[in-house]
Structures are given as C-alpha cells and as structure tokens.
Amino acid sequence: MLVGHGVIIISYLLSTWNYLSYLFFQKDKFHEWGYRWFMIGFVGLTGLIAFQWYQIGHLPVHNLQGNLWCISWSLSFVFLLLNHRLHLKVLGSYTAPFVLVLMIISACVPVSGIQVQHNVFVNIWLVFHVVLTFAGESALCLAFGVGFLYLVQERTIKYKRNRFFLKRLPSLEQLDYTGYNFVVYGFVLLTIGLLAGLVYAKAIWGHFIRWDIKEIWTGISWLIYAVLLHGRVVAGWRGHRSAVMAMIGFLILIFTFFGVNFLLTGHHGTFTQF
Numbered sequence: 001m002l003v004g005h006g007v008i009i010i011s012y013l014l015s016t017w018n019y020l021s022y023l024f025f026q027k028d029k030f031h032e033w034g035y036r037w038f039m040i041g042f043v044g045l046t047g048l049i050a051f052q053w054y055q056i057g058h059l060p061v062h063n064l065q066g067n068l069w070c071i072s073w074s075l076s077f078v079f080l081l082l083n084h085r086l087h088l089k090v091l092g093s094y095t096a097p098f099v100l101v102l103m104i105i106s107a108c109v110p111v112s113g114i115q116v117q118h119n120v121f122v123n124i125w126l127v128f129h130v131v132l133t134f135a136g137e138s139a140l141c142l143a144f145g146v147g148f149l150y151l152v153q154e155r156t157i158k159y160k161r162n163r164f165f166l167k168r169l170p171s172l173e174q175l176d177y178t179g180y181n182f183v184v185y186g187f188v189l190l191t192i193g194l195l196a197g198l199v200y201a202k203a204i205w206g207h208f209i210r211w212d213i214k215e216i217w218t219g220i221s222w223l224i225y226a227v228l229l230h231g232r233v234v235a236g237w238r239g240h241r242s243a244v245m246a247m248i249g250f251l252i253l254i255f256t257f258f259g260v261n262f263l264l265t266g267h268h269g270t271f272t273q274f
Contacts, residue, residue: 004044004047005048005103005106005107006107007044008041008044008045008048008103009041009100009103009104009107011037011038011040011041011044012038012041012096012100012103013100014033014037015034015036015037015038015041015092015096015100016034016093016096016097016100017034018031018033018034018037019031019034019038019092019093019095019096019097020093020097021034022090022092022093023090023093023168024168026167026168031092034092034096035092038076038079038080038092038095038096039080041076041099041103042073042077042080045072045076045103046073048069049069049070052066052069057122058122058126059121059126059127059130061121061126063109063111064106064109065106065109065111068102068103068106068109069103069106070134071102071134071137071138072099072102072103072106074131074134074137074138075095075099075141075142076095076099077135077138078135078138078139078142078185079091079092079095079138079142082142082181082182082185083095083142086181088146088170088174088175088178090149090168090169090170091142091145091146091149091178094142094145094148094149095142095145098141098145120204123200123203123204125196125197125199125200125203126200128193128200129193129194129197129199129200130193131193132190132192132193132196133189133190133193133194133196133197134193135189135193136185136186136187136188136189136191136192136193137186137190137250137253137257138186139182139183139185139186139189140182140183140186140187140190140246140249140253141250141253142182142186143183143186143246143250144246144247144250144251146175146178146179146182146246147179147242147243147244147246147247148243148247149169149170149175150175150176150179150239150243151243151244152169153166153169153170153171153172153175154172154239154240156169157172172239175243176238176239176242176243179242179243179246180232180242183225183228183229183242183246184229186225187222187225187226187229190222190225191222194218214256217252217255217256218253218256220252221249221252221253221256224245224249225245225246225249227245228242228245228246228249231245
C-alpha cells in the first residue's frame with residue numbers, strides 16, 4: 001500500500017509541475033501532460049480506496065488518513081468532471097497542488113489500531129452522506145480557487161502593474177461565471193449530502209440532529225452560501241463580493257473539518273481520529 005501511495009503522490013507531483021509550467025509558459029503540451037498525470041493519480045487513488053474498502057468492509061472514513069484519501073478523490077473527480085464542462089485550463093495549477101498537499105499529509109498521518117463500532121460505518125446512508133458532502137465541498141473548494149484568481153486578476157487590471165497574470169488568467173466575466181457555477185453545484189450537492197446525513201444520524205443515533213459542534217459549523221457554512229446565491233439572484237451580486245463570500249464560506253468549511261475535529265469535541269471526531 002505504501003508503494004501505491006507513493007506512486008499516487010508522484011503522479012500528482014508531476015501533474016502539479018506540468019500545470020504550473022502551463023501557467024508560466026502557456027504551452028498546450030504542459031497542460032496535456034498535467035491532465036494525463038492527474039488522471040493517473042486519480043485512477044491510482046481510486047484503486048487504493050477500493051482496495052481499502054474491500055479490506056475493511058466499509059468506506060474508509062474511519063480515520064483521518066482515509067478521509068484525506070476520500071477528499072482527494074472527490075476533489076479530483078469534481079475537477080475532472082466540471083472543469084471539462086467549464087473549460088478553465090488555468091484551474092489545474094490550483095487543483096493539482098491542492099490534491100498533492102492532501103495526499104502528502106495523508107502519507108504523514110500516523111494510523112493507529114483504534115477500533116470503532118463497526119455498524120457506525122456499514123450504512124448506505126453514510127456512503128451517500130460522505131460522497132455527496134465531499135463532492136459538494138470539492139466544488140466549493142474550486143469556487144474558492146476561482147474566487148482567488150478573480151481577485152488577483154481584478155487587482156492586476158485595477159493597478160496595471162503586473163501583466164503576468166493579465167495575460168495568463170481568463171477575463172473577470174469568465175472567472176465570475178465559472179465561480180458561480182461551482183458554488184451552485186457545490187451548494188446543491190452539499191445540501192443533499194447534509195440531508196442524507198440527517199437520515200444517517202436518525203438510523204444510528206436515533207436523532208436527526210444532535211447539535212454537535214460540527215453540525216453547527218457546517219450549518220453556518222451552508223447559510224453563507226445560501227446568502228451568496230440569494231444575493232446573486234435577488235440583488236444581482238457579482239464579481240468581487242461574490243468571490244470574497246465564496247472564499248469565506250470555504251475557509252469556514254476548512255475550519256469545520258480540521259479545526260472543529262481537533263480543537264473542539266463532538267461525535268464526528270470518530271471519523272477523523274488517528
């Protein structure tokens with residue numbers, strides 16, 4: 001498994017190198033090889049998760065390492081699916097390094113022999129909850145990246161000091177449109193995933209909501225994106241405000257996953273223990 005893990009990391013590393021080379025040199029061959037190495041990493045990660053699932057008998061989300069694998073897989077899948085639809089080549093220079101960092105962290109995480117209640121993980125609603133929630137968060141992660149690129153391009157145009165990004169990044173209109181689409185996809189998937197989580201909680205713990213600290217923070221994140229979409233439809237929010245709110249929402253999601261689990265307490269800690 002260590003060998004397979006290493007091959008996956010190397011694949012994403014080579015993808016990162018090529019995607020960043022494309023950003024700097026704007027040669028299509030770099031983008032093509034970035035995509036190929038990304039696909040190799042994705043296929044290898046799919047095999048790793050499938051093998052682990054077969055070994056333990058359930059989706060490998062019983063510890064932090066397994067969660068990082070699943071998040072990396074989800075982000076890779078959503079990137080390959082949605083970026084092909086939205087045609088934003090430069091996004092690979094953000095996504096590949098992000099997945100690479102997650103995979104490196106997963107390789108460094110100590111994995112103990114802590115045993116947990118098996119029936120907590122063998123449940124179809126958990127699969128729906130995890131897959132849909134991670135897919136939604138992955139789309140929102142891409143929205144964060146696009147929002148950041150929007151702010152960089154906006155500043156470049158405003159101050160006219162650095163033409164490096166002006167020549168390499170898409171127009172503000174395209175970035176705004178792409179970011180909005182990522183938020184829509186992410187919000188819908190996250191909402192369905194959270195609803196599946198309610199059903200799962202009822203089946204396992206007997207309550208739809210236990211007011212766990214992670215549930216509360218996830219709800220705060222959901223509300224931010226709901227306000228963003230409402231403001232865009234009703235008040236016509238575009239551009240800078242939309243990009244900033246998309247970034248804030250994802251930063252809260254990051255805190256919800258890492259900060260809440262490690263700094264605070266709650267039953268979701270079962271899924272991210274070492």
